[in-house]
Each structure stands twice: as C-alpha cells, then as structure tokens.
Amino acid sequence: MTVAETENAIKHTDGVIESYGAKRCDLIHILQDVQEEYDYLPRPALERVSEKLNVSLPEVLRVATFYAAFSLEPRGEHLITVCTGTACHVKGAPRLIDALQRDLGLEEGQETTDDMKFTLREVRCVGCCSLAPVLTVDGRIHGNLAPEDISDILEDCF
C-alpha cells in the first residue's frame, strides 16, 4: 500500500468504527464492513481497529484469521470459489481445482494469480449440492461441471 492508500484506509476504517460507536462487541461487524470495501483487510485498517476499540492486535487477528469470510491478502479482480463439500468432492471438485490451478498458473498454496486477475479459493458447501460439482465466479454459480468446462468459464471473465 502507498502512503496515500494507507491514509485512505485509515480514514475509511475510522468512519466504519464511528458508525458502530467504537464498541468492542462490534469487532466482527467492523471487520466485515472494511472487508466489504477493500475485498480484504489491509494491515493499517486492522491496526486502527485494534487501537480504536482498545482490543489487542493479536485478538483482532485471531478473529480476522478465524473466519473464512475475512482475508488478509489482497484479492484478485475475479474471485473463484470451488465447493469442496461432500457432494462436490465426490463428484470431482479436486479435478476442477487441478484444472483451475493449471489454467491460471497457480502454484500449490498460491491463491491469487501474479497479475491480480483471479483469486481461487476452496469453500465448504455453497448450498446447491444437486448441481455438484459447483464453483462460483464473482458470486455466480456454475454447476454440473467437468474439468473441460473450466477454460470456457475463465474465457468469460476476460
């Protein structure tokens, strides 16, 4: 983050904190709103939340790293989530992930492509098991997939 971006993030975070009245019990709501704005939790924002709510930084990070809804890493332009719940797992979710990693050029353990275009994540059950295996691209669900369908789906993002 540049200095200007950091200042902006702090200013935005202050606004969010203020809107909740700077109470410790609203920690998760505040983090959710910050995540909503930046698609991830920038470090200056986390430090600001810790300071303003009088909650230690490790405690803020405990919450921020516990929930799958929060990310500490900047996210790519498009978010692809592959369901690895039971039904999707059985119907071949691991093969979809392999295909995506190959097509996006992601290393093992890498979530976001180097050009910041795509972020690939695994989630547990999207809630439409009858369409298994399922993935979502920016919230839109694609079901009944085979590894061959991956390139068409990625194509649509460009």
Place this chain on the structure above:
Amino acid sequence: MSEIHFNINGKEVTCRRDEMLLDVALRHGIDIPAPCHHFALPEDYGACRLCLVEIEEERWTGVDAACTYPVREKCIAVRTDTEEVRRYRQLNLQLLLARCPESESVRDLARSMDVEASRFPGIQRQNSDCILCGLCVNVCENLIGAGAIGFVGRGAERRVAAPFDEPASQCIGCGACAEVCPTNAIKTIETEDERTIKPFSPPLKLVKCPECGKGCMTEKQLEFMKTQLGNKSDVLAGCPACKVRRRAQEFAAVLRGKE
C-alpha cells in the same frame, strides 16, 4: 455464597458454589492431569481435555472437563479414574501426540497413561511442541497486559504467533509465556546483554543490576512496570537475588538489634 458438599472418588469435599471442579480436586489433593491449567491464571479455557472426569448429577451422569465445570448443588459425585475416563483421556493424548510427536512432556504424559503411540497421522508444522493450550496468550493478554501474541488460523492450522508473524513489537520480554508453557515450546534465551523470547520476540536489551551487574530484566519490561507502578517504581531496582539479599541483611540487622 453457599457451600456445596459432594464427593470425589468417595471422599467428602466442600467448596464454594461455582468453584471450578479442578480447583476443588487439586485443593483436596486429588490428582487430575491438567497441562493447560495454571494456578496463576484465573480462568481456564478447557483446551487440552485431559482433565475429563465422570460427574454424577441429580439427573445426569457424564464426562466433562473438570477445569471448566462449575460445581453447583446438583453435583453429587465425581469419579476421576474410571475405565471410561481413562479411555477418553488416552484418546485425547493420542491426538496431542499426533500434534506434538517430538515434545518430551507430551510423551512423558502419554507414557504415564499407557499411551505409547498415536493412531492418528501427525501434522507437519512449525513449533511442533505447542499443544495450543493458550496459557501463553492468556498470561500475556490478561495477567501481564502486554497483548503481544495470540492465536491465528483455525483447525489444524491454528497456532500461536505474534501479529503478522513479525517479531512481536508489543512483547516486553518478561518471559511469563515461557514460564507457564507446559511443553517448553516457548523459550527464554538470554545472553549477557539481550533476552529473546523464542519464537516471538526480537532480541531485547537487558537492564543491568546496579549491585551485581548481571542482566535482570529487559529495558521494555522496566519501562512497562514503571508506568504501572508510578511513584512506587523504585522497588524495581536490582535483580531478584540482590533484592532478596538486601532484604535478608535488613532483617538480620533488625534481629541483631533485638539481641
């Protein structure tokens, strides 16, 4: 506050209402394994699940962790060494062993309960002696008030770390976390001029004792305690050994004066 009477392994015991069962048992000399319990910390978090005991209530009998079970009127009897309790503890020890196969203290504990090996696959991770009991986090946040370390992640990836995995900037180097750690996963490493709390803190400069010249606490620790003690902070001068000697000399002088 009312008193509760019940029995542990047939022995009649008395306690305050809502006193934790583990504290009551330990006070009456009944041994229950509890690596994640420390007398200095007011509240247990029930992490290790080795203090499981069989509890008989008026309408329910079952197994629960003694460290987080507040004793009330309905509690009639507690058995700490039944076949079922042993089986549960052994299972939990197997899980701890899978997490910390290298840890001497976990292995000792396992041997003492006839657990030789774990049937669960181990996980590869850093700091493999940590059983995630949370004592270090608790002592740092609640007793010392520094708030330098905390849990990150969840599930098998959960671990204790300083913020952003950098050397902990809030760490004052008091070493309380290393002191309470039941498995020696945290270590205080001291050279002549510096102390490092491994794996959390950066090297921290030591203050020398004005009498013996040995390093006695870190500069940050002194600063931290000064802000807490305010105008009483002159009691901090000197290392514990020199302070004890000085106090002993004063005492001896008083005694001599009485002769």
